[in-house]
Amino acid sequence: QVQLVESGGRKVQAGNSLRLSCRVSGRTFEMYYMAWFRQAPGTAREFVAGITRYGGRTEYADPVKDRFTISRDNADNTVYLRMASLKPEDTAVYYCAASRRGLEREESNYDKWGQGTQVTVSS
Numbered sequence: 001q002v003q004l005v006e007s008g009g010r011k012v013q014a015g016n017s018l019r020l021s022c023r024v025s026g027r028t029f030e031m032y033y034m035a036w037f038r039q040a041p042g043t044a045r046e047f048v049a050g051i052t053r054y055g056g057r058t059e060y061a062d063p064v065k066d067r068f069t070i071s072r073d074n075a076d077n078t079v080y081l082r083m084a085s086l087k088p089e090d091t092a093v094y095y096c097a098a099s100r101r102g103l104e105r106e107e108s109n110y111d112k113w114g115q116g117t118q119v120t121v122s123s
Contacts, residue, residue, distance in 0.1 A: 002026045002112050004096045009117030014088055016121075020081040022096030022114055029077040030054065033103045035110060036070060036081045038092035038119075045095065047105040049081060059103060063089070086121045093118050 008020040024032070035050035049070040050059045058070050069082040079096060094117050097110035 002028070002032075002098065004098060004112055004114035006094065006096045006114040006117040009094060009119045011120040011122060012086055014086060014121055014123050016086055017082070017084045018086060018119060020083070020094055020096075020117060020119070022079045022081075024077045024079070024096075024098065026077070030074045031100055032098040032112070033100070034070075034072060034079040035097045035099070035103070036079075037095045037097055037107065037110075038090075039095070039116075040089075040092040045107055047107070048094070050103045050105070051079065052103050057103065059105065061105075083119070086119075088121050088123045091119060091121050 003025045006022045012018055030053055036048040037045050038048050039045040048061050051070045051072055055072050067085045072079040096114040098112035099110045
């Protein structure tokens, strides 16, 4: 059974950087398109970034483009989200998600989810 476990979330000051990790159990990691979503209090969960199975293509939401970088290590079953120049509006619970169907921005495309990791950015 595939499980996703995020780590790396914590409280940081605006302008700082942070790297989130998502470790995926099982032997089929390279079969999954991976994405990061986030959910701030009182808002819907939103797409942040996504990456294809072998990392050949990435996509980013406009608010994080040029600040965040998604990457993956298929040998280590891990996907990363490097976040730079963090802003208070980046505060949210960040979720890792997996799909075999493709790289899409819609939440419904993903059927495997982690439990989330909290990122808090103070001004």
